[in-house]
Amino acid sequence: MSTPAPSVPEPSRELLQRAAAVRRSAMALGQLGDGDRQQALGAMADALEAARASILAANQEDLAAAAADGLAPALIARLKLDGPKLDGAIAGVRQVAELADPLGRRQLHTELDRGLVLERVTVPLGVVGVIFEARPDAVMQIAALAIRSGNGAILKGGREAARSCAAILEALQSGLAASRVEAEALALLTSREESLALLKLDGLVDLIIPRGSNALVRFIQDNTRIPVLGHADGICHLYVDAAADPSEALRVALDAKTQYPAACNAIETLLVHEAIAATFLPPAIEAFTAASVELRGDPAACGHGVAAAASEADWSTEYSDLILAVKVVADLEEAIAHIGRYGSRHTDAICTTDPVAAERFLAAVDSAGVYLNCSTRFADGFRYGFGAEVGISTQTLPPRGPVGLEGLVTYRYRLRGEGHIAADYARGERHFSHRPLPL
Amino acid sequence: MSTPAPSVPEPSRELLQRAAAVRRSAMALGQLGDGDRQQALGAMADALEAARASILAANQEDLAAAAADGLAPALIARLKLDGPKLDGAIAGVRQVAELADPLGRRQLHTELDRGLVLERVTVPLGVVGVIFEARPDAVMQIAALAIRSGNGAILKGGREAARSCAAILEALQSGLAASRVEAEALALLTSREESLALLKLDGLVDLIIPRGSNALVRFIQDNTRIPVLGHADGICHLYVDAAADPSEALRVALDAKTQYPAACNAIETLLVHEAIAATFLPPAIEAFTAASVELRGDPAACGHGVAAAASEADWSTEYSDLILAVKVVADLEEAIAHIGRYGSRHTDAICTTDPVAAERFLAAVDSAGVYLNCSTRFADGFRYGFGAEVGISTQTLPPRGPVGLEGLVTYRYRLRGEGHIAADYARGERHFSHRPLPL
Structure with missing residues (x-):
């Protein structure tokens, strides 16, 4: 998917039929109770254990083909599914079974009038379409989350993981066969054409979840009317305020950049208040250099010792690597403005001991996550x-x-209701009470 | 907008600057407290009252121009803003001020570890773009809702309402000038080019709300990456079950079709269980005919006296008029399947005295509203x-x-946090507690 085709093909008749079968199974699945869905996840995990050897063998074949094709080592690392990784994924399926049921929760309960009662309850979306690159373990995780929440799933893995994904899906479906969930609630797409046509299945697919490169996500967002859950960019910032504790701020900055630099929640830009720059930057430059991080600074940062100069493009680049842009700002407001201009509204943090600056930052930065005195790396569903x-x-x-x-x-x-009609209210013969009832 | 241009133009420099000004004002507005936003709505209402004469005069000019242009009577009716209608709209602004503040609500509060506390709070979206046809009173309603919820708004009314909208916006902005909300938080677009280019303001506009014809909504959905809140079709159904109370079902059916046939929540198709068709249909046909409703039936319905035959297209047509398609179904499952195939997932109802059939319908029909023994016309924010x-x-x-x-x-x-870093958890030196805290 790294070089997307310019146009998305219409779904084939065969794909439409398969997607309709997933939808039918999903509608039945959505009617099942909590226990039935939990039991299905247990059966999926059991079946994965029973198919352990064939899944590992399929992955070996994928790895051999990838090596023969000269795939990049990073891609091969993601493709690899060894015993411990598979066991971890199976344990993950069992853990998802133990999560609280997200369905059937009453969010609103109102008596509109005598005998006319409104409620709002959570229900499954229907069918999710998941497009991911390489990592075959994603199939197990996503399938477990989909079934737990009463949804069907149409999955499309990377071509390089085709054998692994097929072996995993076969096991998952054989597990479902020992449950009240129909095996057709899960489907695996195998060709590139099918995965593109998936984007045109509005009415059959309710949400697309892309798990892959920024280019993949952006291509999908631009080529579907189906809602997309994901993010193209993760340009996260850490702002070191004038009132920061310098050693704490440095510890947070190093973690936010180096703990896993390829993650979307790693920082790409460090903003430093000019009043603390002379104190903070020299030891920070030393520590980052020791951690093999390449720094690129604005003129003021370079004045404090950053060796390389940042270009305009650096402020809007997600390096996903051991590179960090550094900018000295005049004050908190300049930091907030910089984040507003260049950030991707993912996760941004401030280090400060000043409660006024902290609250201003937490209120004014318009990102999904806004943090005080901790690493941006906490932006993660497990950690939350x-x-x-x-x-x-x-x-x-x-x-x-x-x-x-x-x-x-x-x-x-x-x-x-009990035969309630709108005309009675329009004529003023009846009146709404809008009385809240207990949830 | 009824015959949309094939391509959406890039925003002009001037539009980008105006939208950026709305966004800046919206960010400041989003920091204001509940009282400031309530006061702003009061000032908006006061200013509308002060500008009453000039708004009514501007509307008279729009009406005269519309008459000269030979506009359809239905459009002229929507365009008309007389004294009572204006007073009602001003009262509506004051009512929105009294609604509970939607901002700053804590939805989640968790201690992740000692000293590391997560919360999820409601915040404004940012800027909403609203595109509506004719009705100038929508400007007041939408502006009030936007400011109340801390959002800026870019509004585009129909060309035929240009003078009315301009007079209203001038009043609203003069009201904001007497408040802590910047007048630039509201902007009015006047040209067709601008309203199209609005669809390309991703990053500056967070949500598009189209209020108009199905064709307008569909065009917008197809031509923007910005999320769209709305609906193209409203194909609602009423299913009269074998166990329905025939006279109650007929009362509900008449209300759902005739109380306001142009509304999106009026029914377009009546489904009747074959076991009750001979009892229900003859008096229903008589009552609908007396109410000037044209009926179009499938062969079985025609066998019970429906005069005109429905074509395949009738099942997926939103008449928005006094026309109703009628189909006899073998059972509840056929009704559910018909709704799944032809419905628009808006609002669908069942009339029955059988609790098993009722619960099956309420669970299986996958629409935003699923009703039992009451009219689909209740699908409305005020009524809810x-x-x-x-x-x-x-x-x-x-x-x-x-x-x-x-x-x-x-x-x-x-x-x-207090300097928390992710590496400590990755190394197993610290552990998450995930302890729920009081909301």
């Missing part, structure tokens, strides 16, 4: 306590930020 | 008790159904 994550969204509307099971549900209004 | 409505959404993801102020807010995660 959601148990599992379908992705991180940088769109403005909810679901925003790290998205757990609740991103895979929506709600429905149910109104129960 | 939301106080005001920005629109009705038929998308699957929230906000879904009638959308009140909460559709104009999102949330943000705030994390406060």
Whole structure:
């Protein structure tokens, strides 16, 4: 998917039929109770354990083909599914079974008038389409999250992981066969044409979840009317305020950049208040250099010892690597303005001991995550306590930020009456009470 | 907008600057407290009252021009803003001021570890873009909802209402000048080019709300990457079950079709269980005919006396008029399947005295509103008790159904630490507690 085709093909008749079968199975799945869905996840995990050897063998074949094709080592690392990794993924399926049921929660309960009662309850979305690159373990995670939340899933993995994904899906479906969930609630797409046509299945697919490169996400956003849960860019900032504790700020900055530089929640730009720059920057430059981080500074930062000069493009680049842009700002407001201009509204942090500056930053920075005195690397569904994550969204509307099971549900209004008609209220013969009832 | 241009122009430099000014003002507005925003709405209402004569005069000019241009009577009726209608709209602005503040609500509060506390709070979306046809009173309603929820708004009314909209916006801005909200938080677009280019203001506009014809909504959905709150179709159904109370079902059916046939929540198709068709249909045909409703039936319905035959296209047509398609179904499942195939997931109802059939319908019909023994005409923000409505959404993801102020807010995660870094947890030196804290 790294060089997307210019146009998205119409779905084939065969794809439409398969997607309709997923939808039918998903509608039945959505009617099942909590216990049935938990049991299905247990059966999926059991079946994965039973198919352990064939899954590992399929992955070996994928790895051999990838090596023969000269795939990049980073891609091969993501493709690799060894015993411990598979066991971890299976344990993950069992953990998702233990998460609280996201369905059937009553969010609103109002008596509109005597005998006319409105409620809003959570229900599954329907069918999610998931497009991911390389990592075959994503199939297990996403399938577990989808079934737990009552949704069908159409999955498309990278071509290089085709054998692994097929073996995993076969196991998952054989597990479902030992449950009340139909095996057709999960489907695997195998060709590139199918994965592109998936983007045109509005009415059959309710949400697209891309898990891959920025280019993949952007291509999908531009080529579908189906809502997309994800984010193209993760340009996160750490602002070191005049009133920061310098050693704490440096510890946070190093973690935010180096703990896992390829993650979307790693920082790309460090903003430093000019009043603390002379104190903070020299030891920071030393520590970052020791951690193999290449620094690129604005003129003021270079004046404090940053060796390379940043260009305009640096402020809007997601390096996903051991590179960090550094800028000295005149004050908090300049930091907020810089983040507003160049940030991707993912996660941005301030280090300060000044409560006024802290609250101003937390109120004014318009990102999904706004942090005080801690690393941006905490932006993650597991770390937030959601148990599992379908992705991180940088769109403005909810679901925003790290998205757990609740991103895979929506709600429905149910109104129960006793023959109530609108004309009685329009004529003023009856009146709404709008009395809140207990949830 | 009824014959949309094939391509959407790039925003002009002037439009970009105006939109950026709205965004800057909106960011400041988003920091204001509840009282400041309530006071601003009061000032807007006062200014509208002070400008009453000039607004009514501007509307008279629009009406004269519309008459000279030979506009359709229905359009002229929507365009007309007389004294009572204006007073009602001003009262509406004051009512929106009294609604509960949708901002700053804490939805989640978790201690991730000692000293590391996560919260999720509601915040404004930022800037909403509203495109509406004719009705100038919509300017007042939308502006009030936007300011109340801390959002800026870029408004584009129909060309035929240009003078009315300009007079209203001038009053609203003079009202804001007597408040802590900047007048630039509201902007009015006047040309067709600008309204099209609005669709390309991603990054400056967070949500598009179209209020107009199905063709307008569909065009907008197809031509913007900005999320769209609205619905193209409203194909609602009433299913009269075998166990329905025939006279109650007929009363509900008449209300759902005739109380306001142009509304999106009026029914377009009546589904009748074959076991009750011989009892229900003959008096229903008589009553609908007396109410000037044209009926179009499938062969079985025609066998019970419906005069005209329905074509395949009738099942997916939103008449918005006194026309109703009628189909006899073998059972509840056929009714559910018909709604799944032809419905627009807006609002669908069942009339039955059988609790099993009722619960099956309420669980299986995948629409924003699913009703039992009452008219689909209740699908409305005011009737649901939301106080005001920005629109009705038929998308699957929230906000879904009638959308009140909460559709104009999102949330943000705030994390406060004391120098916490992710590496400590990755190394197993610290552990997450994920302890829920009181909201």
